[in-house]
Structures are given as C-alpha cells and as structure tokens.
Amino acid sequence: MxxxxxxxxxxxxxxxxxxxYVQLRRRLSDGVSQGVLAPGSPLPPEREIAAITDFSRVTVRKAIQALADEGTVIQRQGSGSYISSQPERIEQKLSRLTSFSEDMARRGKNSTSRWLERGLFMPSPDEMxxxxxxxxxxxxxLVRLRLANGEPMAIERASLPTDILPNPLLVxxxxxxxxxxxxxxxxxxxxKISAVNLRESEAExxxxxPKDAGLRIERTSYLANGRVxxxxxxxxxxxxxxxxxELRLSKD
Structure with a gap:
C-alpha cells in the first residue's frame, strides 16, 4: 500500500x-508501526498530505509537529521531515578500552566514518x-561522525600530541x-560521562x-609509561x- x-x-x-490533527497524527504513527513509512524515509510534504486528506495545511502542520515532539519525526530545516530511525541499542562495557571500529567489528557491524575535521591545529584550552x-x-x-551499518551513532573528537600522531591523514x-x-x-x-540535550547542529x-538526550563522554588515555x-x-x-x-563489593 x-x-x-x-x-x-x-x-x-x-x-x-x-x-x-490528532486523528492524522495517529494515522501517520500507525503508518510507521505498520511499515508504510519506513525509518529514515521522507514524510510527504504538507501540501501533499493536505491534498490527500482534504485537511488544511494548518491541521497537517500540527499533526507533524506532534510527531516531531514525540520523536517519531525529525524536522530538518530546508529539506523537510523524515521518519526517525531507531538503531539497535549497543551495550558498551566501560571496563574495556577499545576503538569504535573494534567495537562494531566485534558485533558484526560495518563501521564507517564521515570526516568533519582532520589535521594539525593550534590547541584549544581543553586540549592544552x-x-x-x-x-x-x-x-x-580528528573529528568525525561514526556510523554503524550506515546509522549515525556518535560524533567523535580525538586530540593527540603531534609526536604520537605526526600525520593525522594516516588515520x-x-x-x-x-x-x-x-x-x-x-x-x-x-x-567521564554526562547527560546532555543535543543542539540543533549535533542532532542534524x-x-x-534537537534537544533529544545524548551522552557526552570525555576520555583521557595513557601509555604504559603513564604519559597522556x-x-x-x-x-x-x-x-x-x-x-x-560491573561493580564488586569492596572488602575494605
């Protein structure tokens, strides 16, 4: 259909x-649950939905906004509305020091990246x-969007001394x-892990x-000699x- x-x-x-608008919101939501509207697919434009239903565009807009408020629809300025894609949740053990690529490979997922920034720069105060x-x-x-099986999962910003990574283009x-x-x-x-609300640029x-929940993680990694x-x-x-x-009962 x-x-x-x-x-x-x-x-x-x-x-x-x-x-x-409530009935239209419910019908669109049913379309998502029944697979008529696939995750990640674009929602028809307001004018098209209004023409199909013979509802006003104000009614259609209210229905779409209600879906956006509950997270079913993502609204992207300049490109329309899309059905939200809900990836399979990944459990990450905090006791294991691995890379994103290694994590995804261990789960049988294909990891890819979209580079946002890569090179040698003047350090920020946090980096110093x-x-x-x-x-x-x-x-x-190295700043990149990390994806698993094509699904965006994380924005990762890694900073290293240049004697440890003299040429970031090797990565x-x-x-x-x-x-x-x-x-x-x-x-x-x-x-260090903290809960945040995603800004518009991050959410996109x-x-x-925008304002969905996210997890911000700061990690400081060390060599065997103790150097950062x-x-x-x-x-x-x-x-x-x-x-x-994993937590264990202290014997102290």
Missing part, C-alpha cells in the same frame, strides 16, 4: 473521534590542559590501529531531534547506547 492510499481519510477519519601542551604547540585533531578507519603500528597504543583510560548530524596519549570528546545518541559497568 502506498502512502496516498494509506492516508485516504475514508479508511480512518471519523468526524466524532476527536480533532482532525588534557595533553600538557603549550599555546605554541600543535595538536593532531583512515581505526585510530588505534595506527597508534599500535607506531607503538603508541594506550593501555588505560579515565572516562546524528539524525535525531589521547584526549577524546565524544557525543553519543542517547537512544543507541547503553554503557555498562
């Missing part, structure tokens, strides 16, 4: 069953503090593979709705990850 047939009002609209750099030093910075997939070949793979790390990259090797600031989709930690 195509969307025009599905939205034909004679099949679902009842004059005595509540406001039109975390990596022990001065304002005259350079920092190797094509796994940063840790490059570091391991150079003998600079970290062996331990400290992580992660294919979610990497400072990573990552932003994960709140609906895609569960971070798991």
């Amino acid at each position: 195509n969307i025009a047939e599905f939205l034909e009002p004679s099949a679902w609209y009842r004059p005595d069953a509540g406001p039109r 503090t975390a990596l022990g750099l001065s304002a005259d030093d350079s920092v190797a910075r 094509e997939t796994s940063l840790y593979e490059v570091l391991e070949r150079a003998g600079h793979r970290p062996i331990r790390a400290l992580q 990259l992660l294919a979610v709705t 090797a990497e400072f990573t600031q990552s932003l994960y989709r709140g609906d895609a990850y569960n971070f798991v930690a």
Whole structure:
C-alpha cells in the first residue's frame, strides 16, 4: 500500500473521534508501526498530505509537529521531515578500552566514518590542559561522525600530541590501529560521562531531534609509561547506547 492510499481519510477519519490533527497524527504513527513509512524515509510534504486528506495545511502542520515532539519525526530545516530511525541499542562495557571500529567489528557491524575535521591545529584550552601542551604547540585533531551499518551513532573528537600522531591523514578507519603500528597504543583510560540535550547542529548530524538526550563522554588515555596519549570528546545518541559497568563489593 502506498502512502496516498494509506492516508485516504475514508479508511480512518471519523468526524466524532476527536480533532482532525490528532486523528492524522495517529494515522501517520500507525503508518510507521505498520511499515508504510519506513525509518529514515521522507514524510510527504504538507501540501501533499493536505491534498490527500482534504485537511488544511494548518491541521497537517500540527499533526507533524506532534510527531516531531514525540520523536517519531525529525524536522530538518530546508529539506523537510523524515521518519526517525531507531538503531539497535549497543551495550558498551566501560571496563574495556577499545576503538569504535573494534567495537562494531566485534558485533558484526560495518563501521564507517564521515570526516568533519582532520589535521594539525593550534590547541584549544581543553586540549592544552588534557595533553600538557603549550599555546605554541600543535595538536593532531580528528573529528568525525561514526556510523554503524550506515546509522549515525556518535560524533567523535580525538586530540593527540603531534609526536604520537605526526600525520593525522594516516588515520583512515581505526585510530588505534595506527597508534599500535607506531607503538603508541594506550593501555588505560579515565572516562567521564554526562547527560546532555543535543543542539540543533549535533542532532542534524546524528539524525535525531534537537534537544533529544545524548551522552557526552570525555576520555583521557595513557601509555604504559603513564604519559597522556589521547584526549577524546565524544557525543553519543542517547537512544543507541547503553554503557555498562560491573561493580564488586569492596572488602575494605
């Protein structure tokens, strides 16, 4: 069944069953649950839905806004509305120091990246503090959108001293593979996790709705000799990850 047939009002609209926009919102939501509207697919434009249903565009707009408020629809300025894509949740153990590529490979998922920034830069105050750099030093910075099976999962910003990563362009997939070949793979790390609401630019990259929940993770990684090797600031989709930690009873 195509969307025009599905939205034909004679099949679902009842004059005595509540406001039109509420009934339309419910019908569109049913379309998502029944697979008529696939995750990630564009929603027909307001004018098209109005023509199919013979509802006003104000009514259609209210129905779509209600779907956006509940997270079923993502509205992207300039490109329309899309059905939200809900990825399978991934459980990530906090006791294991691995790369995103290694995590996805272990789960049988194909990991890809979209580069947002890669090169040598002047360090930010946070990078200077975390990596022990001065304002005259350079920092190797890698910023990318990480995807699993094509689904955006995280925005990752990794910063390293240039003697540990002199050429950021060598990193094509796994940063840790490059570091391991150079003998600079970290062996331990400290992580700080906090809950955030995603800004519009972040939400657009992660294919979610602005102000949706996200997880911000700061990780400082160390070499065997105790030196800081990497400072990573990552932003994960709140609906895609569960971070798991094992706790043991203290004997003290």
